[in-house]
Amino acid sequence: MSTRAAASLNRALTRATHGSITSSCKTRSCHHNIDTSIRLRSFVSYAIPLRKHHRAHPAATVKVTTTSTSKPTNSIEGSQYAPAELLTVLQETIRTHGPLPVSRYMTLCLSHPTLGYYTTRNVFGSSGDFITSPEISQVFGELLAIWFVTQWAAQGAPSKVRIVELGPGKGTLLADVLRTFKALPQASARPVTSIHLVESSAALRKVQKEKLANSGFADVETRWWDNAVEVPPSEDEFTIVIAHEFFDALPIHIFENTPKGWREVLVDVADPEKAVVPNVTAEPLRLGLAPGPTPASTLYTRLSTVIANPASNASTSPAPSFDTTLPPTGATSPPTAQAPQNADEPISPTLARFARLPIGSRIEISPASWEVAQSVGKLFSPSSSPKGAAGLVIDYGDAKAFGRSWRGFRKHAVVDPLTEPGHTDLTANVDFAYLNEALAENASTHGPLSQRTFLRSLGLDARISSLLRHAPMERQKEIASAAQRLIDKAGMGTQYKVMAITPKGNQEGSAFPFVEGVEEALDQAERAS
Template identity: 45%
Template sequence: MSRASIRSLTRQHIPYIRKNSPTIPCRYQSTSTLPNSSPSTTSPSVPAVKENELAKIIRDTIKSTGPIPISRYMQFCLSHPTYGYYQKGDVFGEKGDFITSPEISQIFGELVAIWFLTRWMESGSPKKVRLVELGPGRGTLMDDILRTLFSFPGVSEAVQSIHLVENSEALRNVQGTKLSQRLDRKDVDLNWYTGINEVPETEDTYTFVVAHEFFDAMPINTFEKTDMGWREVQVDNDPAYTPGLSTQSSKSGLRLSISPSPTPLSTVLPATSPRFAKLSKGSRIEVAQDSFKIMRRIGELLGNKGKNAASGAGAASGGCGVVVDYGGDRSYGQSFRAFKNHKIVDIFDDPGNADLTANVDFAYLRESLDSTGSSALGPISQSSFLLSLGLQPRLKKLIDSATNENRKEDIRKSAQRLIDPLGMGGQYQVMGITSDSDSGKTTTTKEEIYPFITPKPQSQVLQPQSQSKVLKP
């Protein structure tokens, strides 16, 4: 599909306009190194403070079994059945700890849907379609995608089912309330799963997969390359900590330490990518083994593990996916951080009451797709993705539809946040995924798919000013 065709899709249909987009700080804002877990400067003589119950559980675990991997600490903090962060309900938006692109502007979800639509059309407009989302949050992104797809005949009738991978019962209720309104009077099944492995395989349905700010929350393990080989960075008890007192030690009595000897994880995970072996001594790497497994499973779902699609009129398999997250096409060593009330806090300040996150190694995700029948596209910046798919004409239509100047300005500012090269537009990366049968891959070549294309070399010949084109922002 040509660029002009893609952009024309954004000028029609999709009449909805989101109101009152918040303008608060976002989780994406930091690309800083590991927040310092060194002693605070609080006076040792201050009154006793309320002890964090989850921190006590973690300290008792370490006391019994020894230092734990960072991944185990993250699981405690995010998924503990009583004190876990994601068990406490709605953590998104202005009243939560961070805000995401779909909550800022409806344009984000609309353009993801437009890319799905173009792939569906290029694949022969299969008669059966399903949507899979990992970490659906409030359901806002899926709602925007569905609203957009339902405005186009053909694909609207093809949507058969929605599959949401979500652990939190509280968030499932939020998602169900929102999406049930969108699916009212439509014969579309709505399903929830606790893991991607539960999503059923299919041989006659085209699959759309989206994972927005999902992989950044996957547990990581951190390793340091030493003269003696890889050593694991672990979570340990702070011997200077006094329960119930705010002192110069960690508020929760926890700290990072390096294992003096190899651990089972340090002997396995650094060997999962050939890139890690090339790093110099003293380097640290953050490895998310769950991300590798989950991305590989996505690739298998889209690639059908090499199975043949069912025969018959309109039958099709395969599909495409979009992964959006902050990070880059490389490994990171010190991106692990915590967010609370839209600000970066110490990773040990308040376990269970702050979001924990780390940058995504997109190269690692791409490596996981090997031999799954699927391939990665990109990554490219969020700004490039959205602008290429028609953000500007869609923005103009929304502004023209707004009823007053204040609303017009809110819409414009929200869209600008999505593409700001110093903010979301540059820090977030977008990776596409396609089944090899859908992408034209052969044993030696693969067709480039818009907008995940390699820029052509620019001519070094200066053109006269009168002949050059001036691009307006």
């Protein structure tokens, strides 16, 4: 099968179902770059202050441009349902139009304009349903900033810098990065000239605006975008891209291999007369298998067949078209599928692996993630961003596909994703191999590494020691325990992975600590101490 045919099929899948397929992603192999390591670690000695809690300034002090291309809501999603619970909306929708793909269910639950999870509540922090690394410790954002500064310096230290963050949350990570930039002599003379935030929630935009007003960068032009595909490249700025806990919340499709072929997993009402499959439970909603092909499973099955039979010519048979498409939106369990170690696969080990999975296997595919990753990759193309770029993706997942990772979070606990829709965060593990494949045309990727390895390689221990020396006694225990939580082997330290993105053609080892053997070296040093 030709590369052109493969690309055509992937594009067709993305357009028709917002779904795509994965490839393998390996840690870049190279010698340990000692000079880069020394430069990175030396930054932690600078007097970056403890995070302060300022009184909020008026949000109007931030120079803001808001870009919105959202389409008007239809009768199902519109304000006429605002007084009702989202569960009622979902049940009426299913009874009227049929069971929903998981991707559509996630979109409505997370982003419904009046009843969605991210549009109606404060979901972050100890009072919300989950807490993120930036909220736990300021050191997280500081070390990310240090990594970005070293990449900026390695790519010629352009005079203008812009920051693009996907899903900024409360703006805490952005504020910590900006604060660190101001404290580092290498970066303080090179101002951040623009900030681009991908955020569709009006409530969160307001919170982010207030956070920016307190960051000391109130005079920087700030633009908000509904979707990552809208962010344009820049010809005269160095681009920094941050995607922290963004891809895990993008919608997924779930497919199951059955004796009759791949069938899509759908969300149905728990009604014996309306359910897709019998033996319904007492819950208001349930998962069931589509009795026949759906648009997404049809295109996926065709793609799998072509990959499994590379002699076929995909270009002679156009991909099917559909009356409706499944729109993207902006969330962890053991994997069920492992990629075969075969370098001779026609395009991607993931594609051929899916074609050979046994009956009963499930796969989760996020076409929205593919689309976003391809758009991000274009920001790294030398032709569109000649001043350079650097990016970090930090999320749950690994460089492999998952089959049963979709879950809900509520009050800091894992829950059934079908319970209390609109009041529950929905998330699925990120397949970094899949992102790597989507980025490959325009950018180089490095990793993923565990969050523990990434932060410790950048000097977490030294930075914490510095903070403890200057912190009041009453805060020292809090600082130390927060840092430990970030690198906990049984928790965030290994559950979160970090992948770096740089322009194509960067020298091997230029994206330290993404070098072969770094995790083993750190573990060995820890045992020796």
